[in-house]
Amino acid sequence: MTSLRLQLLIFYLIPLLTKLQAIPKEEEWKSATATYTKETDGSIITEGACGYGDLHKASYGKHSAGLSTMLFNKGSTCGACFELRCVDHILWCLQGSPSVILTATDFCPPNYGLSSDYGGWCNFPKQHFQMSEAAFAEIAEKRADIVPVQYKRVKCGRRGGIRFSVSGSAHFFQVLITNVGLDGEVVAVKVKGSKTGWMPMARNWGQNWHCNINLMGQQLSFEVTASTGRTVTSYGVAPPNWQFGGMYEGKQFK
Incomplete structure (x- = not known):
């Protein structure tokens, strides 16, 4: 009887434990520093190392950030979202330590000619955020x-x-991927023409991905994988008469 009860207990507990392990743990707060740069339109930049171009058209706007080498991770962090709050400075931090959510859109280069405590804030291995003036003021x-x-x-x-x-040429197909939900960080992309199978794309820079194939005249589908491992597939995103310079919208991570 004892053995049977133990077997039943294990039978009911295993699914519960598996479910609990699948629930993602909330990230812990980590320490860094932040500064801001002045821009008349509220953004930190209009062109950046992630390739998003006009940040307002890319929907990131003033809530954009340049990341130091340690955080930028050679561009793979482009599109990721961070929550920031000012701490441990009674003179400069706003009362109550309000937070702001930023999207990684640019690289903050190191300046080893200056001290990491004054001017060289993005020197390796510092963890630093270069914010817009408007976001910093929050x-x-x-x-x-x-x-x-x-x-x-x-x-x-x-x-x-x-x-x-979409950009490029007949034999160099490139796509910039923006407005990504979930964790925002794209780690793999595949493209499929109406006359081809699924083909992996390589990261060119930032969130620009490319492959050397002629896809003109074909309907396009895309498969996007985030750093969490989840994948979303968008079929028939672009029609057969798509044009270089065009922007097309697919599915979103739920």
Whole structure:
């Protein structure tokens, strides 16, 4: 009887334990620093190392950030979302430590001619965020040069589907991927023409992906994989008469 009860207990517990292990743990807060740069339109840049171009058209706008080498990770972090809050500075941090959510859109290059405590804030291995003036003002006094912050990766809240901006030439097909939900970080992309099978694409730079094949005149489908391992497939994103320079919208991570 005891053996039977033990077997029944194991039978009911295993599915429960498996379910609990599948629930993602909330990220812990990590320490970094933050500064801001002035721009008349509220963005930190209009062109950046992630290749998004006009950040307002890319829907990131003032809530964009340039990341130091340690965080940028050779561009793979482009599109990822971070929650930041100013901490441990009674003079510069806003009362209550409000937080702001930013999208990684650019690289903050190191400046080894300056001290990492003054000017060389993005020197390796510093963890640093270069923010827009407007976003910085949501967590700290603008009179501050640099503030200590805490950050953590969070889910990206996006409106609409993933966007695919096509460029290149007949034998060099490139697509810029923006407005990615979930964790925002794309790690793999595949493309399929109406006359081809699924073909893996290589990261060119930032979130620009390419392959050397002529897909003109074919309906296009895309498969996007995020760093969490989840994949979303968008069939028939672009019609057979798609054009270089066009932007097409697919499905979104749920």
